[in-house]
Amino acid sequence: MKVRTVVGLDAGRSAMKVVAYHGSKRFDVIFPTLVVAAVELSDPTTAARAKLETETVDGKAFFTGDTARLQGNLTSSVGLNDNWTDTPEYLALIQSAITRLKHQGVPGLDDALIVIGTPARLFGSRQESLVARTSKALPAGVELKALPQPMGAYCDYILDKSGMPIKEKLMGQGGKLKSYGVIEGGHFSTDFLLMKEGQYIERGADSCSGMSTAAERLRHILAKKEIQASLVECEESFTSKCLYQFGTELNIEEEIGEGQGHVIQEIIAKANSLFADDARSLTGILIAGGSAGAIYNVTSQTWKHSILLPNSRWAVADGFARYALGQLIRASVNANSQAAVNG
Incomplete structure (x- = not known):
């Protein structure tokens, strides 16, 4: 049976974090979310190094990552608005993520299962358009799925490295599913998620400043x-x-x-408004993202069941990849069951 590659892609506004699994082997890539129009480089060594970080979108070449930072003299990150996924710069970054995985020797990227994220408050309105837009930067055979950004952190916590649920984290006494809140502190936005007894709760999904x-x-x-x-x-x-x-x-x-300090207080105020009625009954409040440490220092004083994820910066990308692995397992089990029925 062919081993299919899965990819979790956290397109953050400060850094692109990518995790891929092929079988039991894990690969990861991280680079700054920086893009600038490419220019001709006269130094052969610099030009050779920049080649890996150069992508072409609609006939226009872009430097990405560190090459963009050094050659472009950029003063701010890209993507500091809700519509950044409609730009050629976004497509250049997605292409660059796949190029870097290929450079690491990751097999099976042409028909991989890739999971990406949207800000929590935009999931309902943007998931379909995000998938359609991102697909333009990916090989035609790729299967692409979008989840709310903080769902990645939730999956990173409750799923093991094979994509299967960790029973003690998911199941409570009497077979009742445990409930969690998630705060994912990102660069552009901080996203919130509420999972009660395994159910995604709409009123708990929102975003605020990052x-x-x-x-x-x-x-x-x-x-x-x-x-x-x-x-x-x-x-x-x-x-x-x-x-x-x-x-x-x-x-x-x-x-x-x-x-x-001011941003942390805004995050705590938003968390209180979203989780206040549920916080007492939650098993834990998961804290992830690049600013997880600063957020946890405050939330842990009020909510003693706050849980700082150990790989907080990578939690979303890793969680997306684990979710994808679980999807493949479920598809295989269903296919085998159907074959048994037909046989």
Whole structure:
């Protein structure tokens, strides 16, 4: 029986995170969500390195990832609006993700099962158009499915690496399914999900500001101290906790905390409005995404059953891939059952 490749694709607004499984082998790719029109590079070594990160969409060439960051002198990320998936830059990033997987030697990408995500509040209205749009950047034989972004984190928590449910995380006493809330802190938006006894609850799906707002606030805080920084530099500092200024490495952890504080409070307020009536009865509130640590530091003080996912930045991509593996298993079981009936 042919082994089919699955891919979980988290098209974040600060970084593209991609996880692929072929059989038991796992592959992953991460690169900055940066795109710029390509230019001719005169240095042969630089040009060769840039070739892997260059994609063509509708006849126009784009640099992606680190090549875009270095060659394009970008000052902000792309995709800081709800319509960014309608742009050629989005298609270039999706193509680049597949190119990078191919470069790693991932087999079976031409007919893979790929799962992508939408912001929670846009899932109902955007899932079909997102699938149609993203398909333009993928091989014709690919099967593509869209889920709400925080569903990836939920799947990462309750499914094992083969895509099968982890019984103790899913089943409660008396055979009743456990219930969870999810907060997925992203760059453009923070997304929320409520799963009660295995059911997706519409009133618990919403979004609010992400860390791009905090990056903007951080830039203003630094400017008041006569420290200049672009939005991209501010975004990168959330991980590094430092900033370079004329050869000096500045520790700006205090300023980062101040910049993120307002956004964290907005996230907590939104979580309270969505989960308040249900929080007490939930098994846990899962915290994932690039800003998971900062969110968890606050939610854990009020909700003692907050759970910081150990691979929080990768949780969505990994969860999507695990969901896809589970779908293949279910399809195989159903096919075998049908064959037994027909036989």
